[in-house]
Amino acid sequence: MDIAGLLAQLLNGLQYGLLLFLIASGLTLVFGVMGIINLAHGSLFMVGAYTAFIITSATGSLWIALPAGIAGGIVLGILLERFLFRHFYEREHLDQVLLTFALILLFEEGRSLLVGNDFYSVPIPAALDFSIPITEGFSYSAYRFAVIGICLLVALAMFLWIERTRLGAKIRAAAEKPEMVDVLGIDARRIHLTVFAVGTALALAAGVLAAPLYSVYPNMGDGFLIISFVVVVIGGLGSVSGAFWSALLIGLVDTLGKAYLPVVAGLSVYVLMAAVLLWRPSGLFGARP
Amino acid sequence: MLPETKYGWLGLGLGALALALLPLFVHPYYVELGTYALIAAMLALSLQLLVGCTGLVSLGHAAFYGIAAYTVYLITPENKGLSIILTLPVAVLVAGLAALVVGALSLRTRGFFFLMVTLAFGQMVFFLFHDTKIGGGADGAFLMRPALSLFGFDLPLTRRQRPIAIYYVGLVQMVLMYAGLAFLLRSLFGRVLEGIRVNEHRMQAVGYNTYRYKLAAFVIAGMLAGVAGHMWAMHRGFVNPELVGWHRSAEALLMILLGGLNTLHGPILGALALTGLGEVAQIVTERKLLVEGLVILFVVLVLPKGLSGLRLPGEWRRFLPAASKEAAQPAAESLPHG
Amino acid sequence: MAESLSRPDALLATTALGRNFGGLAAVHDVSIRLHRGELHAVIGPNGAGKSTLVNMLSGHLAPTAGSIWLNDRDVTGEPAWRMTRLGIGRSFQRTNLLASLSVLENVRLAAQGVAELPATRLLRSARRELTLLEAAYEALERVGLADAAHRQSGVLSHGEQRQLEIAMALATRPQVLLLDEPLAGMGPEEGERFTHLLKDLAREHAVLLVEHDMDFVFAVADRMTVMVDGRVLAEGLPADVRANRQVQRAYLGGHA
Numbered sequence: 001m002d003i004a005g006l007l008a009q010l011l012n013g014l015q016y017g018l019l020l021f022l023i024a025s026g027l028t029l030v031f032g033v034m035g036i037i038n039l040a041h042g043s044l045f046m047v048g049a050y051t052a053f054i055i056t057s058a059t060g061s062l063w064i065a066l067p068a069g070i071a072g073g074i075v076l077g078i079l080l081e082r083f084l085f086r087h088f089y090e091r092e093h094l095d096q097v098l099l100t101f102a103l104i105l106l107f108e109e110g111r112s113l114l115v116g117n118d119f120y121s122v123p124i125p126a127a128l129d130f131s132i133p134i135t136e137g138f139s140y141s142a143y144r145f146a147v148i149g150i151c152l153l154v155a156l157a158m159f160l161w162i163e164r165t166r167l168g169a170k171i172r173a174a175a176e177k178p179e180m181v182d183v184l185g186i187d188a189r190r191i192h193l194t195v196f197a198v199g200t201a202l203a204l205a206a207g208v209l210a211a212p213l214y215s216v217y218p219n220m221g222d223g224f225l226i227i228s229f230v231v232v233v234i235g236g237l238g239s240v241s242g243a244f245w246s247a248l249l250i251g252l253v254d255t256l257g258k259a260y261l262p263v264v265a266g267l268s269v270y271v272l273m274a275a276v277l278l279w280r281p282s283g284l285f286g287a288r289p
Numbered sequence: 290m291l292p293e294t295k296y297g298w299l300g301l302g303l304g305a306l307a308l309a310l311l312p313l314f315v316h317p318y319y320v321e322l323g324t325y326a327l328i329a330a331m332l333a334l335s336l337q338l339l340v341g342c343t344g345l346v347s348l349g350h351a352a353f354y355g356i357a358a359y360t361v362y363l364i365t366p367e368n369k370g371l372s373i374i375l376t377l378p379v380a381v382l383v384a385g386l387a388a389l390v391v392g393a394l395s396l397r398t399r400g401f402f403f404l405m406v407t408l409a410f411g412q413m414v415f416f417l418f419h420d421t422k423i424g425g426g427a428d429g430a431f432l433m434r435p436a437l438s439l440f441g442f443d444l445p446l447t448r449r450q451r452p453i454a455i456y457y458v459g460l461v462q463m464v465l466m467y468a469g470l471a472f473l474l475r476s477l478f479g480r481v482l483e484g485i486r487v488n489e490h491r492m493q494a495v496g497y498n499t500y501r502y503k504l505a506a507f508v509i510a511g512m513l514a515g516v517a518g519h520m521w522a523m524h525r526g527f528v529n530p531e532l533v534g535w536h537r538s539a540e541a542l543l544m545i546l547l548g549g550l551n552t553l554h555g556p557i558l559g560a561l562a563l564t565g566l567g568e569v570a571q572i573v574t575e576r577k578l579l580v581e582g583l584v585i586l587f588v589v590l591v592l593p594k595g596l597s598g599l600r601l602p603g604e605w606r607r608f609l610p611a612a613s614k615e616a617a618q619p620a621a622e623s624l625p626h627g
Numbered sequence: 628m629a630e631s632l633s634r635p636d637a638l639l640a641t642t643a644l645g646r647n648f649g650g651l652a653a654v655h656d657v658s659i660r661l662h663r664g665e666l667h668a669v670i671g672p673n674g675a676g677k678s679t680l681v682n683m684l685s686g687h688l689a690p691t692a693g694s695i696w697l698n699d700r701d702v703t704g705e706p707a708w709r710m711t712r713l714g715i716g717r718s719f720q721r722t723n724l725l726a727s728l729s730v731l732e733n734v735r736l737a738a739q740g741v742a743e744l745p746a747t748r749l750l751r752s753a754r755r756e757l758t759l760l761e762a763a764y765e766a767l768e769r770v771g772l773a774d775a776a777h778r779q780s781g782v783l784s785h786g787e788q789r790q791l792e793i794a795m796a797l798a799t800r801p802q803v804l805l806l807d808e809p810l811a812g813m814g815p816e817e818g819e820r821f822t823h824l825l826k827d828l829a830r831e832h833a834v835l836l837v838e839h840d841m842d843f844v845f846a847v848a849d850r851m852t853v854m855v856d857g858r859v860l861a862e863g864l865p866a867d868v869r870a871n872r873q874v875q876r877a878y879l880g881g882h883a
Contacts, residue, residue: 037401091593093346093404098546099589101539105582112576226412226535233405266416270409274394277406281398477739477756478749484736487725494685494723495799496711496740 004138009259010252015144015213017251018151022206023224024231024243025158026199032238033174033195034089037096040103042225044200048073048207049216050111053122062125062212069208070201077200081193108219117218122211147209154202155244162240171195227254230273234284242284290342290474290553301554308460312453320456321524326564327459328520332537333544333556334466335513340542341550342474343506344486348404348538349391349411353511355533356414357384357518359424362432362528370433373458373523377435380519381512387414388511392504411535419530429529432522459520463557466513470553473509482506540581547588638663638698638833639684639715639803645692646679653679655857657693659835661803666829668836668844668865671854672878677837678720680854681807684835685717686710697803712741716801718792720808720837726781730772730791731763733780737798738762766794770824786817793824804834810843822847845869853878 027041048069055065088096123129124143131139162168167190174191214220231250235242250269257268264271276284292298308327312320332354339345357380364379365371395406418424437444437454446454473479481502484492489499522528531537540563548559563584570580637660646654654676661667669677682688684695686707694703697713705713725733738759754760767773770790775783780791789809796804806825810818818840825847828834838844844851844865851868853860855878861871868874 031401037404087590093401094340094542094546094550095589095593097346097348097404097539098543098585101543102582102585102589105578105585109576109579109582226408229405230409233402233409237401263421266420267413270413270416273406273409277398277402278394281402473750475752475754476750477744477753477759480732480736480753481739481749484725484728487727488723491719491723491725492736492740493706493708494687494711494717494719495737495795496708498706498708 004135005259007134007138008140009255011140011144011148013252013255014248015148015151015251016255017248018148018155019206019210020224020228020231020251021155021244021247022151022202022209024228024235024247025240026202027228028232028235028238028240028243029171029195030199031232033171034085034192036085036088037093037100038085039097039100039225040107041100041199041203041228042221042223043104043107044073044076044203044221045207045210045224046111046216046219046221047076047107048204049122049211049214049220050115050207051204052208052211053120053216054115056122056211062122062208065208065211066205069204073201073204074197076204077197078193080200081196085196086192104221107221112218119215119217121215124212143212147213150209154205158240167191167194227269230269234273234276236284246284290551291471292554304554305464309457312456317449317452320452322564322568324452324456324459324520324524326561327456327463328517328524329541329544329564330557330560331459331463331466331517331520332514333541333548333560334463334470334553335510335517336538336541337545337553337556338470338473338482338506338510338513340545341553341555342470342479342486343482343503344489345396345503345507346404346542347395347407347507348535348542349395349407349409349414350510350514350541351535351537352391352411352414352533353384353388353514354518354521354537355418355528355530356387357381357515358522358528358532359418360384361435361519361522362424362430365433365435368433370436372438373435374439375435376522377516377519380522381515384515384518385508385512388508388514389504392507392511396500396503396507408535408538411533411538414533415530415535418533424528424530427530429527429531431527434526435519435523455524459524462516462520466516467553467557470513474553478502478505543585543588547584547592636699637661637696639835640696641684641693642696643693644680644683644690644695646676646683646688647691653857654683654690655692657854657857657859659852659859659862661833661835663802663833664830665849666825666834666836666847667850667852668838668848669852669854670838670841670844670878671860674856675854676857677854678807679857681717681805681835681837684710684803685715685805708740711799711801712743714800714802715805716796716799716803717805718789718796718807718809720811722785722788722792724780724788724791724795726779728780729777730767730780730783731760731776733791734763734766734794734798735759737795738766741799762798766798769797770794771820785812786814789813789817789821793828797828802832804828804832806834806836806838808837808839810838810840818843 023041023045027038030036030038030041051069051072052062052065055068056062084099088099128143128146130142132142132145133139162172170187171191171194174188227250231243231247234250235244235246250272253272254265254269258265261268292301308323311323332351336347336350339347339350360380360383361376364376391407391410395403395410398406419427424430437446437458444454474483481492481497484497485499485502493499518532521532544559544563545556546559547562548557549555566580566584567577570577574580639661641657641659644654644657644659645652657676657680659667659669659680669680671677679688683690686702686705686709689704694701696702697715700713702710702713725736728736735753739756742759764773764776767776770793772787772790772794775787780788783791789812793806793809796806809825810821813821822843825834825836829847829849836844836848848865850863851865852862853868853871853874860877861868861874
């Protein structure tokens with residue numbers, strides 16, 4: 001048994017899972033609070049990754065790209081909510097699916113017009129471009145450790161925000177009982193904007209962090225999007241903690257699967273989802289029965 | 290769902306006639322394009338049984354379409370196409386079986402979860418064909434097209450005639466599919482599906498095991514998607530994983546929305562319109578996807594009821610199928626009179 | 628017990644029925660017996676668990692404790708559709724119709740729901756299935772809605788919708804009728820017509836009635852159960868219940 005290899009895969013799985021959490025938490029909040037199915041969430045991730053590419057090409061530093069991605073995400077999220085999604089809260093799922101599908105196409109075409117259709121790699125920031133030795137025969141990428149660390153910090157921040165602040169409590173209530181939002185009155189607008197902005201910023205941030213690891217290429221959002229939905233389904237709609245644990249689970253299952261059972265690698269996640277849904281149709285931590 | 294007046298049926302009849310006469314008047318390129326449109330129409334029609342009739346929005350429907358096409362590829366030997374008499378039933382059966390398995394699992398969920406589960410199953414099928422060598426992997430594979438033959442007797446067709454014959458095969462299938470669905474919707478079974486769409490909870494309260502009915506609809510829809518997929522294999526002679534991708538499923542949903550969610554002929558209209566639009570767009574720009582995205586945006590924002598929902602001034606309404614009149618008065622959906 | 632010896636076996640009975648939500652017991656230790664020809668009213672303040680009880684009896688909610696018996700058959704936890712087919716029909720407190728469909732179609736579908744047609748029969752055209760149409764008209768006439776058969780059920784007046792609810796329940800050929808606040812929102816004239824209908828129905832079925840209108844309840848009920856905080860506070864003949872001190876204090880207040 002190749003222990004070093006196993007450790008590496010476990011850490012990879014952890015890192016992948018945490019990135020998934022960043023993406024999925026925004027997705028689950030947006031659906032939980034506003035009832036919006038946002039298929040374009042993966043495109044936001046893509047936008048983040050390409051932002052990293054553009055900024056890194058121009059300035060050479062990923063550290064500028066990260067805050068830029070977050071700030072851009074907040075702005076983009078506010079714009080999207082204010083001008084587009086706000087009109088779709090009461091619309092049928094079909095309409096939302098098609099609207100967000102259209103956004104995917106438009107984002108992809110926008111990317112194509114701006115940057116073209118090539119594969120691009122984004123260099124790991126020089127400061128983190130080394131391996132940290134863990135044991136005798138095993139060392140692991142410093143950058144990946146950094147990603148793990150940053151994502152855990154974000155997870156902690158989200159936990160504190162949702163569990164400890166007033167706004168967070170309202171958001172939690174709204175996610176569990178959307179009817180409550182009407183009761184909250186004026187705050188409803190603020191909550192919607194906040195949730196959307198935060199969700200978008202998280203997706204973009206994940207994209208920035210992921211860029212050096214996965215490169216940037218057309219339709220890169222698709223893969224992450226669908227897996228994120230699986231995370232949300234398994235974790236339960238509207239549940240950020242559910243998204244956290246299920247993201248880790250999926251990250252590990254997918255990574256280990258691809259490493260040790262490559263034939264069924266792509267399928268493993270969906271088989272897991274099917275199994276969970278058979279056992280618990282509303283997800284492991286589902287808010288609604 | 291069906292035309293409520295004589296004028297409505299007349300309109301449909303004229304439309305079918307126009308489609309039937311098409312090959313006589315246009316360049317062969319448009320006959321082939323028309324066949325693609327008919328295939329898309331059949332896929333959209335099959336999905337409409339789920340979406341418009343039963344209220345089940347599925348994002349994985351293209352999986353059964355693709356599975357049928359791949360089935361044709363898998364059973365066809367290297368050097369000679371098989372008879373359609375063999376390939377069609379086999380492809381449809383396999384698609385139906387796949388739908389049975391997927392449906393049995395997916396229909397344990399509702400609403401958003403159902404959407405996601407169907408999406409995920411579609412992706413499973415995608416990876417099955419993309420990552421393995423079953424169907425030529427990511428690049429896809431060519432196949433010997435099913436032949437129009439009956440018990441070894443080949444229909445004698447010249448190279449020029451074949452596309453036209455294929456077009457008519459497609460048209461006949463589509464018309465039969467429409468007729469079959471119309472018949473189904475008027476039946477006791479179809480009425481239950483409508484009740485489920487309107488208020489599933491209430492239907493359970495009056496004694497229906499709604500899961501069974503939804504599963505039946507899911508399987509039928511899967512088989513009909515298989516008819517469309519088989520036609521694709523017959524026309525294009527090529528299969529690749531894109532056939533089962535969720536983009537394809539989303540496009541089918543778009544055709545339904547574009548043509549009108551609450552009519553049976555809506556999806557056909559939507560498919561024809563979208564195919565036509567694609568052609569027009571290509572003249573203007575190479576960016577087909579950009580145009581598609583903008584069209585969807587436009588439809589969703591401006592035409593929520595699709596083309597069937599466009600209003601005309603009062604007098605003109607007499608000449609339209611009932612769907613657009615429905616938008617004017619809340620007519621009771623009841624048993625067809627007369 | 629002396630009671631059960633003198634009356635015929637219960638059509639529907641529960642034994643220590645209970646339902647928990649998280650840590651909260653919405654219904655606790657409720658034993659109730661319904662007999663054919665008897666109108667059994669369940670009263671109590673809001674939040675007493677009456678609706679939860681009805682939901683369990685009709686199969687929309689699974690009990691977490693106790694059992695439900697229909698004619699000596701244990702039907703605890705059966706789903707709603709099976710309860711209906713076994714003979715437990717109900718009307719809903721909040722309007723729960725097939726709103727975009729006609730009145731006739733609503734009832735026809737209800738009649739079809741328990742018809743147990745073989746699969747091949749299901750492919751026949753709906754308008755040729757005369758038995759179902761007849762059953763539907765029958766139910767509509769019983770509640771007095773036959774004239775409205777072709778109107779869209781969603782545009783009916785509130786009282787008419789309540790009538791439709793009963794018609795749909797009747798079309799499922801129930802032995803037991805669970806009526807959850809059928810009077811809500813009805814005017815006095817409609818209410819009177821309804822009282823006659825109810826007494827009529829009570830003769831052939833076992834009726835469980837949940838209601839807030841005390842005058843109405845005391846006028847029609849053969850037996851009563853009072854629920855408070857998920858438990859049974861008192862049970863028996865209306866006169867006895869009315870005279871019960873505990874009940875007066877907890878609930879009836881000025882109605883005694």
